[in-house]
Amino acid sequence: MRRREFLRLAVSSILVLVSPVRVLAGRQKAWAMAIDVEKCIANKGCNDCVEACHETHNVPSMPEKRHEIKWIWLQGIEEVLGAQKREDFKEKEVPVMCNHCDNPPCVKVCPTKATWRREDGVVMMDYHRCIGCRYCMAACPYGARSFNFLDPEPYIKNLNMGFPRRTKGVVEKCNFCEERLAKDLLPICVLACKEKALLFGDVNDPESEIGRLLRKKMALSRKGHLGTRPRVFYVF
Amino acid sequence: MLERAFRGSRRYWTFLLFLLILSLIGLLFYLRQLDRGLGITGMGRDISWGLYIANFTFLVGVAASAVMVVLPYYIHRVEVFGGIKVFAEFLAASSILMCLLFVLVDLGQPKRLFNMLLYPSFSSVLFWDVVVLSGYFVINMLSGWFTLDYEEKEEGPPSWLKALLYISIPWAISIHTVTAFIYLGLSGRPFWHTSLLAPRFLASAFSSGPSLLIVLLLSMKRFSGFSPKTEAIEKLSLIVAYAIVVNAFFLFVEIFTVLYGDVPEDLMHLRYFYLGGPGSRFFCVSWISSLLAILSLIIFLIPSLRRRTNTLFIGALSAFFSIWLEKGIGLLVPGFVPTPVGRYATYFPTLPEIMITVGIYALGALFTSLLFKVALRNEPA
Numbered sequence: 001m002r003r004r005e006f007l008r009l010a011v012s013s014i015l016v017l018v019s020p021v022r023v024l025a026g027r028q029k030a031w032a033m034a035i036d037v038e039k040c041i042a043n044k045g046c047n048d049c050v051e052a053c054h055e056t057h058n059v060p061s062m063p064e065k066r067h068e069i070k071w072i073w074l075q076g077i078e079e080v081l082g083a084q085k086r087e088d089f090k091e092k093e094v095p096v097m098c099n100h101c102d103n104p105p106c107v108k109v110c111p112t113k114a115t116w117r118r119e120d121g122v123v124m125m126d127y128h129r130c131i132g133c134r135y136c137m138a139a140c141p142y143g144a145r146s147f148n149f150l151d152p153e154p155y156i157k158n159l160n161m162g163f164p165r166r167t168k169g170v171v172e173k174c175n176f177c178e179e180r181l182a183k184d185l186l187p188i189c190v191l192a193c194k195e196k197a198l199l200f201g202d203v204n205d206p207e208s209e210i211g212r213l214l215r216k217k218m219a220l221s222r223k224g225h226l227g228t229r230p231r232v233f234y235v236f
Numbered sequence: 237m238l239e240r241a242f243r244g245s246r247r248y249w250t251f252l253l254f255l256l257i258l259s260l261i262g263l264l265f266y267l268r269q270l271d272r273g274l275g276i277t278g279m280g281r282d283i284s285w286g287l288y289i290a291n292f293t294f295l296v297g298v299a300a301s302a303v304m305v306v307l308p309y310y311i312h313r314v315e316v317f318g319g320i321k322v323f324a325e326f327l328a329a330s331s332i333l334m335c336l337l338f339v340l341v342d343l344g345q346p347k348r349l350f351n352m353l354l355y356p357s358f359s360s361v362l363f364w365d366v367v368v369l370s371g372y373f374v375i376n377m378l379s380g381w382f383t384l385d386y387e388e389k390e391e392g393p394p395s396w397l398k399a400l401l402y403i404s405i406p407w408a409i410s411i412h413t414v415t416a417f418i419y420l421g422l423s424g425r426p427f428w429h430t431s432l433l434a435p436r437f438l439a440s441a442f443s444s445g446p447s448l449l450i451v452l453l454l455s456m457k458r459f460s461g462f463s464p465k466t467e468a469i470e471k472l473s474l475i476v477a478y479a480i481v482v483n484a485f486f487l488f489v490e491i492f493t494v495l496y497g498d499v500p501e502d503l504m505h506l507r508y509f510y511l512g513g514p515g516s517r518f519f520c521v522s523w524i525s526s527l528l529a530i531l532s533l534i535i536f537l538i539p540s541l542r543r544r545t546n547t548l549f550i551g552a553l554s555a556f557f558s559i560w561l562e563k564g565i566g567l568l569v570p571g572f573v574p575t576p577v578g579r580y581a582t583y584f585p586t587l588p589e590i591m592i593t594v595g596i597y598a599l600g601a602l603f604t605s606l607l608f609k610v611a612l613r614n615e616p617a
Contacts, residue, residue, distance in 0.1 A: 066280025066581070079577040105424060111360040112351040131351055132274070132344015135362050137284045141424025143576040147284060147344065149275035168273035169344025226423045
């Protein structure tokens with residue numbers, strides 16, 4: 001009898017404790033980015049998003065091409081989404097970055113979990129745990145990751161004291177500006193785009209602009225057949 | 237037993253000194269790499285694995301090939317392998333040592349190596365590979381050493397050793413399967429993403445590993461009093477012959493699948509392997525490898541050539557180097573080129589990278605020499 005009473009008490013206490021926690025936590029955020037392909041004027045020489053990101057995050061400018069580090073860059077649309085016949089898309093370029101996949105191959109292969117997927121969708125990097133094996137770079141189907149082959153310090157043009165710089169021997173990539181998201185700010189590339197071609201928000205929020213956009217317009221993500229389920233969408 | 241490693245002729249000591257010097261030069265270059273970073277190698281953002289991981293991949297195969305002596309001897313009672321089984325096991329152990337060193341020198345933050353043990357990720361094949369490789373090293377060191385021990389005492393093998401030897405057989409298969417899994421699980425790299433990669437690795441391992449063993453045994457015959465039984469060498473070379481044929485068959489299957497399937501991604505990588513790309517003469521790797529493979533195929537399939545020591549030696553070296561190219565740099569670079577956005581990057585190892593590689597091979601050769609000297613019971617003439 002005493003044991004049955006104990007079990008009843010224990011289970012009901014757990015249920016009481018757990019249920020309000022779920023309610024208090026609220027709905028899970030799901031960050032995503034939508035890139036309006038027609039609005040982007042990268043083919044006219046604009047790279048505001050790239051400059052803003054790289055300056056904010058102390059991304060170095062390496063002298064040798066093979067050592068280059070890039071978190072976001074511009075790529076011809078045919079290499080990103082496949083061959084296009086549309087006349088004004090022949091020279092079209094779009095920004096590409098880490099897709100913060102829902103099923104990220106990089107997270108799967110990291111031997112130390114120096115990269116992991118947060119519940120809100122951001123695929124994070126721990127620069128202190130990374131051993132620099134570069135398996136994640138091999139695994140990423142998009143080539144989104146860069147490695148510090150040398151010490152980046154001498155090659156950072158204007159050091160931003162508000163963001164850590166990395167050491168040699170670790171991998172880095174776009175982080176969806178998680179340090180800004182923590183302060184309820186938008187990613188810097190989104191703000192830097194004068195054409196307002198980049199949209200960022202919580203797709204789980206029924207009232208978010210990005211939610212409404214993705215429900216209305218056709219959206220493509222890169223290499224969909226691989227099942228990585230990217231969170232970066234190219235909208236038409 | 238260990239003292240046998242430190243008793244030898246002038247020639248022996250000169251050889252060891254030469255290997256030691258090469259290792260030290262490699263170490264000096266590695267210290268430079270620790271200081272400056274992996275930027276002193278030829279690797280880059282697009283081709284992020286190079287000579288180090290290429291050699292690691294190839295040497296896992298050499299290590300696994302010990303099973304081609306252990307399995308026939310212990311399961312099929314091929315008695316004639318009795319005189320060479322310890323050499324196979326010691327060669328496997330040295331190969332693993334080199335593998336682990338190649339992984340170490342490839343790390344960007346080697347002092348954080350223990351993060352893999354502190355924060356293991358069970359979904360990462362790399363983690364499992366380090367586990368099985370380390371285990372295999374221990375298995376082979378123990379089985380080689382204690383086999384010598386019980387034979388010296390003219391006793392039978394203790395039961396724990398027998399158990400270890402039986403475990404070593406599936407373990408050998410597993411080390412190379414797990415290494416293949418590192419590559420074949422990556423859906424983003426079409427050149428590697430084929431289930432055939434694991435069988436291909438095993439077939440090429442069983443042609444390159446025993447070939448190296450043959451070369452070493454024939455060399456020992458020349459430089460020391462040791463005389464391996466002709467029948468043992470013959471059986472070993474038959475195994476290599478079968479493995480070369482199977483490897484060639486797998487290659488044919490791979491080529492047919494890509495050419496007939498006509499999928500652009502697959503075609504681009506295979507084309508790069510055989511024809512190179514803009515600004516790249518990578519086809520040199522594939523063509524030299526193919527020519528050496530054909531030479532080894534001819535020598536190993538024609539019995540009169542296979543049985544003659546000098547042609548066998550050439551055939552074994554050809555098999556070894558052909559697969560070193562095909563499975564080493566010939567596997568790595570075409571996997572990365574063209575890049576996910578279609579760029580034709582190029583890779584060429586730098587001098588420091590090459591010297592560190594040479595240093596590791598020298599260290600491995602040193603380790604092998606010491607162990608083989610222990611296994612050679614008689615003093616050299």
